[in-house]
Amino acid sequence: MARPAGLLKKGPWTPDEDRKLFAYIQQHGFRNWRTLPEKAGLQRCGKSCRLRWINYLRPDLKRGKFSLQEEHTIIQLHAFLGNRWSAIAAHLPNRTDNEIKNYWNTRIKKRLNRMGIDPTTHKPRSNPLIGTLNHMAQWESARLEAEARLVKDSKIILSPSNQKNINSNNNNNNKGSRPWTNKSECLDVLKAWKSVVTGMFAVSAANNPGPVMFGSNQSSWGAAEAGSNIVGEELMSEDDGSKYKVAELNERFDNWSSMCLHDSMYHWTGPTTERCMGEGFSDISVHDFDYPIQTEQNHQDL
DNA sequence: AAATTTTCCAACCGCATTGTT
DNA sequence: TAACAATGCGGTTGGAAAATT
Numbered sequence: 215m216a217r218p219a220g221l222l223k224k225g226p227w228t229p230d231e232d233r234k235l236f237a238y239i240q241q242h243g244f245r246n247w248r249t250l251p252e253k254a255g256l257q258r259c260g261k262s263c264r265l266r267w268i269n270y271l272r273p274d275l276k277r278g279k280f281s282l283q284e285e286h287t288i289i290q291l292h293a294f295l296g297n298r299w300s301a302i303a304a305h306l307p308n309r310t311d312n313e314i315k316n317y318w319n320t321r322i323k324k325r326l327n328r329m330g331i332d333p334t335t336h337k338p339r340s341n342p343l344i345g346t347l348n349h350m351a352q353w354e355s356a357r358l359e360a361e362a363r364l365v366k367d368s369k370i371i372l373s374p375s376n377q378k379n380i381n382s383n384n385n386n387n388n389k390g391s392r393p394w395t396n397k398s399e400c401l402d403v404l405k406a407w408k409s410v411v412t413g414m415f416a417v418s419a420a421n422n423p424g425p426v427m428f429g430s431n432q433s434s435w436g437a438a439e440a441g442s443n444i445v446g447e448e449l450m451s452e453d454d455g456s457k458y459k460v461a462e463l464n465e466r467f468d469n470w471s472s473m474c475l476h477d478s479m480y481h482w483t484g485p486t487t488e489r490c491m492g493e494g495f496s497d498i499s500v501h502d503f504d505y506p507i508q509t510e511q512n513h514q515d516l
Numbered sequence: 517a518a519a520t521t522t523t524c525c526a527a528c529c530g531c532a533t534t535g536t537t
Numbered sequence: 538t539a540a541c542a543a544t545g546c547g548g549t550t551g552g553a554a555a556a557t558t
Contacts, residue, residue, distance in 0.1 A: 224528075226526070246543080261529095265526085265527065269527085298547085299547065312525085315548085316524070321523095
């Protein structure tokens with residue numbers, strides 16, 4: 215049975231211990247973590263073995279730097295799920311909850327703080343008007359970045375030769391080009407955003423290139439469907455089945471469904487029923503809810 | 517080059533949840 | 538159904554490595 219606690223080893227694992235654990239699990243798998251250490255010839259508790267396997271030895275682990283896409287996914291999922299690292303990890307293949315938690319605490323959290331965003335609530339610290347719409351913080355960060363970009367770009371535009379280049383670029387219709395390079399549309403969305411933040415919900419559709427709508431009960435819109443039970447139930451049945459989470463997610467989705475952006479630049483459609491059922495929650499990430507300015511390059515610089 | 521500070525991450529701890537008898 | 542054991546999760550910490558002074 216259990217070894218006296220005093221005889222159990224603690225602290226960093228040695229290569230020899232790793233070899234023993236790996237070899238044992240390769241051969242026998244892991245069924246009973248409590249008895250495993252003794253069988254594998256290790257002076258560790260089962261808990262320690264389990265952790266070592268899950269966080270380090272597992273062969274399917276993807277180690278190394280997080281990609282920009284992974285980082286986006288983490289931020290977005292954190293806005294949905296909070297500090298539920300295991301739930302977040304479930305949507306990032308080959309990453310562990312511990313790794314994600316560390317990455318959040320050491321990098322993302324600090325960056326959000328620097329941007330004036332509360333990493334817990336995802337809300338800008340300085341603006342109490344923003345109510346329960348957690349993801350708005352992400353929009354705010356997008357807005358700040360967009361504004362910074364516009365300021366930068368406006369200086370470039372002053373040059374006639376640059377103006378010419380920009381015009382031709384806009385006509386290229388490049389598949390890979392970022393849609394928000396169209397500045398007037400970008401500004402319209404920023405205006406719309408501002409009106410949400412300040413509680414002024416009147417956005418004239420006539421003044422916008424695409425439908426930009428705010429308000430409640432937009433149930434005929436795709437995004438509103440994100441609040442349906444189907445979405446929540448699917449999610450929970452796969453992962454943990456906790457009813458309170460279904461309720462919580464639905465509540466959040468209900469809030470979010472009151473804000474529906476359909477626009478060629480900021481395209482938030484929410485997780486549609488089909489996609490949640492077919493591919494999982496992670497599908498809502500990156501391309502649907504992007505941070506406009508950040509690129510692979512400046513991600514590397516961070 | 518040395519001292520100090522900061523960053524990063526593996527590992528631990530305690531509590532919650534789930535499974536078993 | 539209660540009691541206990543096993544497992545899982547998230548917060549925290551210690552120390553090594555990197556960066557800064």
